[in-house]
Amino acid sequence: MQIQWRDWCGSLSAALLTVTISAVAVAQAQPPRIGTNRSEFSDVNRLIQNGADAVPGFGFGNSGIGNSAPVDLSRVDRRVVQNLLTESIDESERLYRSLQTDMQRAPNIRPFLSELLSMRTRAARMAQDMNANVSLERLQPQFQQLDSDWRFMSHKLSQTLQLSTASRDSVERIDRIGRNLEKQFKMGPQLDHRALMTELSGLVSSVRNLVQDLELDPSGSNIVYRLVMDARKLDQQAIRVQNLVMDQAPYTQIVTEYQRAAQMWSALSPDLRKLNNRMVERSMRNILLADSRLHDLLWLDQQTNRENLRQIADGLMKDVDEFYARVSLKLLLHFKDVERILQTSDDFYGTVQNFRDCVDRNEDERTMLECYRYVEEYGNAFVRSYEPLRSEMGRVVLREIEDGIVSLRNELNLAGTVTSIDTRAMLPTAASLENLAEHLNYDVKAWLYQARPTISSQVQQASDRFVKRTARIHLMLESRPTANELKKETSDLIEEWRAIYGFLGRCNTHHRDHLRDLSQEISQAIYDLRAPLQL
Incomplete structure (x- = not known):
């Protein structure tokens, strides 16, 4: 009887063990049921109004800001950081009001207002997080991103001629606050590596297109052959800069190598302008656009180059001629008011010629800007008038005309965009x-x-x-x-x-x-x- 009892107990234990193991295995095999806790989804209004900044940690882990050297954040004085942050928020409010006043006489300043408002909102939220004792480890990437964005905006504002003294003083005060914050976190200038990589990729692509355009140049002269060789060297230098950015090299090293590329381009472009080759001209314009944006991203000053202005103006007039060569009269007859549209074209062509004359007469900067205003006004009217045109070839030229106007604007160091909304x-x-x-x-x-x-x-x-x-x-x-x-x-x-x-x-x-x-x-x-x- 006792033996039977032991056997029965053993069988029961084995059965229980088997059931237990099976239950554990099933529990491990099945994925855990996901709850419906809506707190995981942030408030939609806050997301739309504030973007990624409304979500803690979202948008910063994948930012293009380089990784700074490790810092002992326990040595950072939170009280000092809090005071600097509050001071920057107050100063940004003064700058916003000052820019609103500047905008009354210079509408192109308008885009800066939304950028500044966004940065001020982010700084205010970071100040709230500081008050809530959020760790500096969590906030440091946000400080880095904000520092990078402000440096970029500060540089663009410094290049804006129409800025008032009050606005410039306010920008300088925020710059000083930013430098003090950098000292607290022991971080250097925060370049936006992702944006730099994007623009450098565009530059490399444009330079390679230039090489191909030169290789296909019908003249086949020795001068063109030499230009091909020089353009290839420029291509390699641009790739060198790209690799430095990818490796997150020091700021000074990146700038030094980029300035060398800029010098190579300055030496190459005068001979390129002498070629009567529309494809080369377009590649040059694309390189100028990329160069202008890279100067901003690297916080480098830009000087107006009158030869570039002359070339862009000539290109715009050729674009208008090419537009009419590509668009048949039959297509133009579909417009309701053909006479008015043709007059718009004549007006635009005339404003570009007038701008070209201003360059040739070596007019002062204020006169040049006034001449450009007419180019922008009539150029925008020209493009809008022909936008409904059902001609792919014509639309391609319209885009090139738009790019030409943007190139003029960049060369003149004007802030904002050609239209109120780009x-x-x-x-x-x-x-x-x-x-x-x-x-x-x-x-x-x-x-x-x-x-x-x-x-x-x-x-x-x-x-x-x-x-x-x-x-x-x-x-x-x-x-x-x-x-x-x-x-x-x-x-x-x-x-x-x-x-x-x-x-x-x-x-x-x-x-x-x-x-x-x-x-x-x-x-x-x-x-x-x-x-x-x-x-």
Whole structure:
């Protein structure tokens, strides 16, 4: 009997052990059920109004700011940092009011207002985090990003001729505060490496296009052969700078090597201008545009080059001639008021000729700027008049004319954009937004297919509407809409986003984390669209 009892107990123990092991194995094999805690999805209004800065840690881990040397943050005086941050917020408010006054006589200052407002909001949130005793380890990347963004803006403001003395003094005070903050964190100048890599890639591409254009030049002269050799060396120097940025080399080393590339370009460009080659001229214009943007990103002063101005003006006049060579009279007859449109063309051509004469007469800077204003005004009217034209070749030249006007503006060191709202600059953001919306829609479908919630049809309809709205605003930007049209469409886009966002927090499958990440990226893209519209 005792033996039977032992056998029975042994069998029971084995059975219990088997069940226990099986239960553990099943528990480990099954993914944990994801809760529906909506706190994981930040408030949508805060996301749209503040972008990635509304999400702690989002947007900074993947920033283009280089990694500074390790710092013992325990030695950083939080009280000093807090005071400097508060001082910068107060000074930025004074600068904002001063820039508003400057804008009354110089509308091109307008883009600085939205940039400054965004940075002030970020600084205020960081000050709140400091008060809440958020660790400096968590805040340091945000200080680095803010320092980089301010340096870039400060440089652009320093290049703006129309800035008042009050604004310049305010900029200098914020610069001084920034330098003191850098000392606290023992960090050097914070370059935006990602933006530099993007622009350097564009420069390398343009230089290589120039090499190919020269190799195909019909003259085949010894001069062209030498230019090909020099252009190839410039290409290698640009790649050298690109590699230094990629390796996050010291600022002074990057600047030294870039200035060498700039010297090589200065030596090369006079002989390039002598060639009667439209392809070479276009490559040169692209190089000038990239060079101007790189000067800003590296905080280098830019001096107006009258030879560049002369070349760009000549190129603009050739572009207008080429436009009419590519567009048939039959296409022009489709316009309602052909006579008015042709007059607009004559007016634009005349303003460019007048600007060219100003350069030849060596007029002073103020006169040059006044001449340019007419080029910009009539050039914008010219492009808008012909925007509905159904000719791909004609539209290509219109874009080149726009680029030419931008090149003139950059060469004159003018802030802002050619139009009050630069719709072309918004196109990449709109394309990214449409892509993200399609990606989100794919994940939404996968979630609904797996979970089959009762609200499936409502969620899918909201997602589909949002995708269509992003495609619509992307297409709309191609047609150069007015500011009011764009503001209305963007407001409708925001409402569509609120509708689908309200459902995302209910996802309880493994898709939840990815939906949350996508929602943050989409909100950042919407924020980037809203900023120039000041919505």
